[in-house]
Amino acid sequence: MKEFAYQRAFDVPGALALLDAGSDARFLGGGTNLVDLMKAGVERPARLVDVRGLPLNRVEPTADGGLRIGATVTNSDLAAHPEVRRRYPALAQAVLAGASGQLRNMATVGGNLLQRTRCGYFTDVTRPCNKRVPGSGCPAVEGEHRNHAILGASGHCVAVHPSDMAVALTAFDAVVSYETADGPGELPLTEFYVPVGDTPHRETSLPRGALITGVILPPAPVAARSRYRKVRERASYAFAIGSVAAALDVEGGVVREARLALGAVASRPWRARAAERALTGARADGEAFAAAADAELAAANPLPRNAYKVALTRNLMVAVLTGLAEEAAR
Template sequence: MKEFAYQRATAVHDALSAVAADTGARYLGGGTNLVDLMKNGVEEPTRLVDVRRLPLDGVRDAPDGGLVIGATTTNSDAAAHPEVRRRFPALSQAVLAGASGQLRNMATVGGNLLQRTRCGYFTDLSRPCNKRVPGSGCAAITGAHHNHAVLGHSEHCAATHPSDMAVALAAFDAVVRYQTLDGAGEIPLSRFYPPVGDRPDRETALPPGALITAVVLPGAAVSPRSRYRKVRERASYAFATVSVAAALDIHDGIVTHARIALGGVASHPWRAEAAEAGLRGTRPTAERLRICAEEALSDAKPLRDNAYKVTLARNLIQAVLSELTGTEMDR
């Protein structure tokens, strides 16, 4: 690890000014991703600006009936908050599935959204990686890629986004608030992660130097009928092979609103909009759920060794929707 300066910010403006004055500076929250990458030599910041002491933590009610979760709130506190568990249970379930208790106690909500989209080649400095060194190539495309993306990838990168929390937030139409020296702004999570394209090193739509201040869950997305399910290669702390966050509103046996987001299949949380549209206004029979699951993966383009993810994702979507609707799956 190379030498770096450390600075503890006591005000948001101080943090923004410190990063603006040093092009190699990075914000430090819990450090559960950044510090690991520094140890591997992938990240080499010249300065760490610690934002944990800023008054940006806590969960509070939003005027529209939703919730505002401060950026420095720990993952553990967000998952355990009674209003998160009551109004957005899939979010609590996703956070608890995301990592070990020790990591959840350190990691922050803002930092979770900013963790690097990565695969094993990203941390292997001996192999090409367009995310680490733009233009160097993607070793995963022809290499080991059984756990890589099947949706939205390109020849330049097929890594999947690691956040469980972000998948649930995507299903709830969350909005990311941020601050810059020029003022405050916000980005819907649906636009927060840009497409891979030919610049996979560009991972968010945040302006340069921006500091995430909060995540907003809108009142219109409140859905006690929601679930998060994750399939992984081992029972303990591991990234998702495939995950599903789903939230439904059902009245008189008819689905009036549906939100479905997938994890482990793309470079960002993937909204299954075709499946949502196919479910709205229908009675959730086993056949209807099967068709929706098929539609969710209709654009999948698996690589040589990860076509199994398409089948796995379809089955998981159908299982989650069956649980939410009380519909028995076809055998």
């Protein structure tokens, strides 16, 4: 592991100044992803600026009835927060479905959003990988891709985004707030992650050197009836092979509003807009749920060894929507 310097920041201007102070530096949240990648030689920063001492560790209501989540709130604190559990239950469920208790105690919201893919070629520095070394190739297309993308991929990279939390945030129209030396900015999560295209090494539209300061959840009454369901190869401590965050508002047996996002299917959390459109105004029954899933997955383009994900995701969407509709009917 390459030697590196370690510095702590205690306010936002101080963190930006430390990052900007010369040698190749990176912000450090809980370190649960970055430090692993440094040990593997994938990341080689000369300096780490620890942001856990910043005053960004609160979950607070916003004036319009949403929530503002600070970037250094730990995954454990986020999942346990009473307002998150009450107003956005799928978000609490998604966070609890990720990693382990010890990891969630360390991991931060900012770090979770920026965690890197778990593609085995990306973390093996002896292999080519367009995401790690642009232009070197993508061995996953012809090789091991069982857990790779079925939507929105390109021939340059077929990896999926690993975050559970980001899937629920995407369903609820979350907005990422950040600070740079030039001032603050905001990015809806659907624009924060960029399509993979021919630049898989460029994963977000966050300006270079920006510090994520928080995530804003707009008010969403529909989110109070929401669920996150994750399928993985073992019961805990494993990444998703498919996941769904969904919220449903049903009145008189008809869907008034639906929110849906999918995980482990694309290089970014996948907002299922075609399914949402198909659901709005439809009867809240199995036939409509299957039709909505099919509308979304019509764009799926699986690889030879991950076609199972199309059926898995379809079944997951139908099961989650059915559960929410049954709850609404009680």
